[in-house]
Amino acid sequence: MSTVQLSEDVYRELKDKIAKSVIALDELTITVRAEDLREVCLALKNPPFDFDTLIDICGVDYLHYGISEWHTTSATTKGFSRAVSDRIIKSNIWDGPRFAVVYHFLSVTQNHRIRIRVFCEVDDAPQVDSVTDIWPAANWFEREAFDLFGIVFNGHPDLRRILTDYGFIGHPFRKNFPLIGEVEMRYDAAQRRCIYEPVSIQPRTLVPKVIREKNVHAHPLSEGEKSGE
């Protein structure tokens, strides 16, 4: 089944639950509201779609989406100095909800894929319904998204941290969590035990994040403008 065909079928079946349906790069992405997620998942799991395998669940934090650290429209005399953190340029600001959960499903029987995106309505307390009872494989993926982003999956049987250390505080993959972390650990000879302290190193940006409007849509060079030869 082609992606277009699949997209039409899914739309026909679940018309009122789909907020948005996009085909890009031959991949079908549908956006559904958080309250419809379970219903949509159940429909996709069963015939005629048969999405029998859950491939992935991925949390996304859109806090810094479209925000670059360096912007040049004309020549400057001042380069990009290391250790920047305050120079933030907003080009196309994200106005949607902050957190999203992205599901990838695969149908082994019919050989097609789909991606579902669900936005969490409340930014301060993101939550989504769990799909562990529909696909048991969701268990650890949801634990991971909870651990790294702090997204709570309602109805998950065992929502514990999975990747971070015992007793870890915070959700490290959120965009406002510093790359180097918030605490560092060392052995203290006087107290004769491991102690945690606030990090002592400054965060640095080696290569600034740049959004190039002109370069964004790249096309392979046509014969006439071939350079480099």
Added chain:
Amino acid sequence: MSELRNYTLNFGPQHPAAHGVLRLIMEVDGEQILRLDPHIGLLHRATEKLAETKPYNQSIGYMDRLDYVSMMCNEHAYVRAIEKLYGVTPPIRAQYIRTMFDEITRIMNHLLWLGAHAIDIGAMTVFLYAFREREDLMDCYEAVSGARMHATYYRPGGVYRDLPDKMPQYEASPYKKSAEIEKMNENRQGSLLDFIEDFTRRFPGLVDEYETLLTDNRIWKQRTVNIGIVSPERALALGFTGPMLRGSGIAWDLRRKQPYAAYDQMDFEIPIGKTGDCYDRYLVRVEELRQSNRIIKQCIDWLRKNPGPVMTDNTKIAPPKRVTMKKDMEAMIHHFKLFTEGYTLPEGEAYAAVEHPKGEFGVYLVSDGANKPYRLKIRAAGFPHLAALDEMCRGHMIADVVAILSSQDIVFGEIDR
């Protein structure tokens, strides 16, 4: 009657059979497993977050370090995601080189798995044999990229460089007789392709050797037959892919079903198991060794006949040739931009998956139009497999946990990321 109490047993995180740093909390009733809780994350390096702070090309090296026994397959998924989002197709020769090295990687991975699996169950010899062959394949890695393991060889738009015409040779050493060195250099006289071809000629016989040691071995069968059975329905529900799914009898292989690189030109079979136990998974992987060997042979034939470029000539994404940079200003600028700022990808998202030796290895890339990924999610093949360990082990003996765990082919680099 005396009161009976279940034991809670800790396994790992430092244990030779834990395949890295896995901690298992096992609730046992005598020798029987009642419940099992894997604690993972002891090798978590936040690769995904690190990648968000670096230009795209600088993260290729991190991909090698995910599943550190099948390096190039990880790179393949990552560069495919970038190529998909950017809209660039690598030259056909690069596709064949990637296919060949993916299969070399698969053999390397399965050899390590075979050796480790056997040693976990108590057969020492296979490990030594498997590592002997692995050494040759690592030499191929070294010849082509300069590194024995973490190659960073695949780049968006192709591969870093063409296959070398000369295979590096052993040098004279005070610790080895010259006759010995001559013998070691015997199959290294020609090009890299000659060396790999020699390997593919020898390899089926070597797989027979491993099979002689294991396949009909009574102890091996006692330890693996009917251990950790997963039904096909359950395997799908638990998100299994790769040899784990095929071991349960579902003929699913991305190389065939959703072909990438040059796999649609390749002639190979997909082995499947019947019962879905440890023994079936062993048979599936051993057969994959033979099939990979077949694919490598076909790639060698094609690569010999078809010279050509191995990197796209789109200098917005791939660095220009050194020679052109000396005389062309434009090329110089492209080089400078690529190595300082990198390239920007169009806003959007892409998911690219490859048939990794362990299953489906996918990279989900979200770009906001910058020179760094906005979000990079790595779908590790082993992650859902390990998540199912609890279910697979329930009711089995403690010793079977080790057999089941190693039949899953777990590597913590990719599970913890």
